[in-house]
Amino acid sequence: MNMTDTTQPDIEAQFSRDTPAFAATEWDNGSWSIQQWLERTAWRTLKNTRYGRPPVETGVIPELFTDPLLRQVYLIDVAVFIGGEKTSFEAVAGLLRCAPDEASQIYLGTQVMDECRHYEVFCRRMADLGVPPAKRETLVKRYTTPAVRNFYDLILEQVDKGDFIAGSLAQNIVMEGMAYPLYRYEIKYWSRIDPSLSQIIRGAFADEAHHVGFGEAMIRGHLQGLDADRRGRLRALLEQFSGLMTEAFEQVINHYIGLYQECANQYMAVMGDVEIFPGRKMASVTEEDQVRLLLAEIRQEHAARAARIGIA
Numbered sequence: 001m002n003m004t005d006t007t008q009p010d011i012e013a014q015f016s017r018d019t020p021a022f023a024a025t026e027w028d029n030g031s032w033s034i035q036q037w038l039e040r041t042a043w044r045t046l047k048n049t050r051y052g053r054p055p056v057e058t059g060v061i062p063e064l065f066t067d068p069l070l071r072q073v074y075l076i077d078v079a080v081f082i083g084g085e086k087t088s089f090e091a092v093a094g095l096l097r098c099a100p101d102e103a104s105q106i107y108l109g110t111q112v113m114d115e116c117r118h119y120e121v122f123c124r125r126m127a128d129l130g131v132p133p134a135k136r137e138t139l140v141k142r143y144t145t146p147a148v149r150n151f152y153d154l155i156l157e158q159v160d161k162g163d164f165i166a167g168s169l170a171q172n173i174v175m176e177g178m179a180y181p182l183y184r185y186e187i188k189y190w191s192r193i194d195p196s197l198s199q200i201i202r203g204a205f206a207d208e209a210h211h212v213g214f215g216e217a218m219i220r221g222h223l224q225g226l227d228a229d230r231r232g233r234l235r236a237l238l239e240q241f242s243g244l245m246t247e248a249f250e251q252v253i254n255h256y257i258g259l260y261q262e263c264a265n266q267y268m269a270v271m272g273d274v275e276i277f278p279g280r281k282m283a284s285v286t287e288e289d290q291v292r293l294l295l296a297e298i299r300q301e302h303a304a305r306a307a308r309i310g311i312a
C-alpha cells in the first residue's frame with residue numbers, strides 16, 4: 001500500500017478519546033488528572049529548573065553567607081516551610097487511602113508528589129546553606145511553636161481517623177488556604193535577598209493554589225449531602241483551627257518579631273521598596289503589622305472559601 005494513500009482509515013478517529021477512564025464525579029472538570037499535572041507543573045512551571053530554582057543562580061546578596069542574623073531569619077522561615085510541607089505530604093498520603101473515588105485518589109497522588117517535592121526543595125535549600133539533615137531536623141523542631149504543632153496534629157488526627165471529609169477540609173481548605181497567602185507574601189519578602197528562594201516558593205505557591213482549588217471543588221459536593229449535626233461538627237473543627245492559627249501567629253510575634261525587625265532594619269535599603277502588600281511598601285509597615293496583615297488575609301481567604309463550599 002502506498003504510505004501516502006489518503007484513503008487509509010484515520011486511526012486516531014478509531015480511538016474513543018471521550019470515553020471516561022474513571023467514574024464521573026460532579027466536581028471533576030478534567031483539570032485534576034496526572035496528565036494535566038504533567039502539562040501544568042512538570043513541563044511548564046518547573047521546566048528548566050533544578051530543585052525549583054534556576055540551574056545557575058544570580059542575585060543572592062553576599063550577606064546571606066556572612067551575616068548570622070540574616071541567616072537565622074532565613075533559616076527560621078525555611079524551617080517553618082519544611083514543617084508545613086512534611087505535615088502536608090503525610091496528611092495527603094493518608095487521605096489518598098480513604099478517598100471515596102478514583103478521580104480523587106489520582107489527584108491526591110499528584111498532590112502527594114507536589115508536597116514531597118516542596119519538602120525536598122526546602123530541605124535542599126537548607127543544605128545549600130550548609131545545614132546538614134540532623135541540624136535541619138533540630139531547626140524544624142525548634143521553630144515549630146506549640147500552637148503550630150497542635151495545628152498540624154489536629155490535621156493528622158482527622159486523617160488518622162479515616163475521616164475523608166474532615167481530613168480534606170483540614171488539609172485542602174485550612175492548611176492550603178493558609179499556605180498560599182503565606183507563600184505569596186514570602187515570595188515578595190525574599191525577592192531582593194534571594195531571588196532563587198522566591199522562585200522556589202513561587203513553584204510551591206502555584207501548586208498550593210491548585211490544591212485549594214481542588215479542595216473547594218471536591219468538598220463542596222460532599223458537604224451538600226451531610227446532615228445538620230455533622231455540618232455543625234465540621235464547623236466547630238474549623239473554629240478550632242482558627243483559634244490555633246491565631247495562637248500560632250501570636251507566638252511568632254511574641255518570640256521572633258524582634259529578630260525579624262532588627263534584620264529588616266538592617267536591609268531596608270535593599271528591600272524597603274518591595275510592595276509587600278498591595279499599595280504598602282515594606283519600609284512603611286513594621287514586621288509585626290506585616291504578620292497581622294497576613295493573618296487578616298488568611299482569615300478573609302478562609303471565610304470566602306467556607307462560604308463558597310457552603311459551611312460558613
Ligand SMILES: [Fe+2]
Pocket residue numbers: 085088114115118179204208
Ligand atoms: Fe506544599
Ligand SMILES: [Fe+2]
Pocket residue numbers: 088114115176179207208211
Ligand atoms: Fe499543598
